[in-house]
Amino acid sequence: MNVSAWVWIVTLVVLVAILAVDLLIIGRRPHEPSMKEAGSWVAFYVGLAVLFGAGVWITSGGTAAGEFYTGWLTEYSLSVDNLFVFVIIMARFAVPRHLQQKVLLIGIVLALLMRGAFIAAGAALISQFSWVFYIFGAFLVYTAFTLIKEGENDEDDFKENILIRWARRALPVSSSFGDGRLTTTDSVGKRLFTPLLIVMIAIGTTDLLFALDSIPAIFGITKEPYLVFTANVFALMGLRQLYFLLGGLLQRLVYLNYGLAAVLAFIGVKLVLEALHTNSVPFINSGHHVSWAPEIPIWLSLVVIVGTLGIATVASLVKSSRDRRKELLNTPT
Numbered sequence: 001m002n003v004s005a006w007v008w009i010v011t012l013v014v015l016v017a018i019l020a021v022d023l024l025i026i027g028r029r030p031h032e033p034s035m036k037e038a039g040s041w042v043a044f045y046v047g048l049a050v051l052f053g054a055g056v057w058i059t060s061g062g063t064a065a066g067e068f069y070t071g072w073l074t075e076y077s078l079s080v081d082n083l084f085v086f087v088i089i090m091a092r093f094a095v096p097r098h099l100q101q102k103v104l105l106i107g108i109v110l111a112l113l114m115r116g117a118f119i120a121a122g123a124a125l126i127s128q129f130s131w132v133f134y135i136f137g138a139f140l141v142y143t144a145f146t147l148i149k150e151g152e153n154d155e156d157d158f159k160e161n162i163l164i165r166w167a168r169r170a171l172p173v174s175s176s177f178g179d180g181r182l183t184t185t186d187s188v189g190k191r192l193f194t195p196l197l198i199v200m201i202a203i204g205t206t207d208l209l210f211a212l213d214s215i216p217a218i219f220g221i222t223k224e225p226y227l228v229f230t231a232n233v234f235a236l237m238g239l240r241q242l243y244f245l246l247g248g249l250l251q252r253l254v255y256l257n258y259g260l261a262a263v264l265a266f267i268g269v270k271l272v273l274e275a276l277h278t279n280s281v282p283f284i285n286s287g288h289h290v291s292w293a294p295e296i297p298i299w300l301s302l303v304v305i306v307g308t309l310g311i312a313t314v315a316s317l318v319k320s321s322r323d324r325r326k327e328l329l330n331t332p333t
Contacts, residue, residue, distance in 0.1 A: 001060045003226040011226075015233060019109060033101065038245040045238030052230065066298040067222035068231055070305060074221065074263060075235035077309050078214045080253075081260055083243050085206055093199045096177055103196065104240040107203030114208050115232050118215045123225040133275035136216035140268030143213045147261035164202050173198060213264065220267040220274075221301060252320035259312025263305050270296045 033041075049072055057065035086107075090100055125132045167173075174192040178184040182197050218228050273294060276284070 001064050001224045001226070003224070008226065011230065015112075018237065019105075033241065033244050035245065038241040041241035042238045042245050045234065045241070048237075049234035052234065056227070063298060064222075064224070064227065066302060067224065068227050070298060070302045071218040071221045071227060071231035072234050073302075073309075074217055074267070074305055075214055075231050077260060077263065077305075078210065078217065079235050079239050080242070080246075081256060082207060082210050083239070083246065085210075086203065086243060089199065089202050089206065093195055093202070095196075095199055099177060099196065100243070101240060103199050103203060104243055106200050107207060108236050108239055110200070110204035111207040111211070111236055112233065114204070115211050115215065115236075116229065118211050119225055119228050119232070122215055122219055123223075123228070126219065126223055131275065133220075133271045136219060137268040137271030137275065140213060140216055140220065140264045140271065144261040144265035144268065147257045147264065163205055164198060167198055167201055171197070216271075217264060217267050220271040221298070253313065253316045254319055255312045255316040259309050262308045262312075266304055266308070267301075270301065 053065050053068045053072070056068050086104065089095075090103070095103055122132075172190070172192045174184050174186065174194050176184070177194050177196055182194060182200075184192055184194050186192055214232070215228075218231055222228060222231075273296065
């Protein structure tokens with residue numbers, strides 16, 4: 001897939017325009033969106049992703065389109081997992097509901113900037129060192145085991161990182177969110193930061209940690225930087241509205257961690273097999289490719305990812321419904 005400079009430019013311009021509209025809407029009227037509003041925006045962004053994939057199909061063929069759709073679905077699913085932590089952060093800092101949109105949007109902008117840097121670095125590494133796939137694959141398998149442990153332990157806690165703790169100590173922070181701005185003044189006229197800044201740091205740095213597994217995961221699906229970047233963009237663009245649309249449904253997705261763990265483990269194994277197939281590491285098979293290592297086609301990756309996430313979602317909803325019925329039956333009347 002040959003992506004010219006002007007295609008990159010047009011893509012970035014359109015992205016900035018959409019973000020500017022989002023910022024303008026929130027800046028003029030901070031509010032908690034209704035289910036109808038959130039659902040309409042989510043449908044809009046999903047529709048854009050589907051249309052973009054169709055455009056990729058027309059201009060670059062079915063393989064590239066399949067890579068985009070598979071990568072987008074993977075990143076979107078991992079982004080839903082991010083929402084669990086975002087809910088905890090919002091509750092931990094007691095962010096008013098009408099300000100949560102602003103926090104999420106700024107966090108998403110920061111995430112896009114950081115992921116853009118990660119993608120550029122990852123693409124440069126892959127183009128120079130094919131053995132990076134071994135590292136990416138091993139890391140994804142490790143992350144999969146980590147997700148399984150989190151699911152078994154049922155830990156929903158959020159631990160403040162070093163940057164958040166430093167900001168709390170070093171910056172003058174007010175006790176009130178005020179009107180939703182990043183700064184305010186106290187009774188004696190001293191300029192203070194509002195807790196909104198700390199929350200944005202928490203959202204941004206948390207997403208940076210999530211990018212450590214999501215970026216290697218999508219490079220396991222496609223090596224084309226343009227598809228990697230656009231899949232991430234479309235996965236993140238509707239995340240703010242999805243946060244309000246899902247609401248309490250997030251707590252019902254009890255098996256999501258297991259589904260995501262299976263997806264990451266599958267992509268990790270796929271990366272290792274691909275690395276073996278194109279091996280150039282001297283101490284593995286004397287630097288020659290491993291003939292028995294199969295190449296997993298993109299259609300099979302898409303089927304495995306969709307099937308795994310679908311099973312995890314249905315199983316989660318069934319279990320949650322059963323648990324709710326049991327709770328109602330055991331509740332004294």
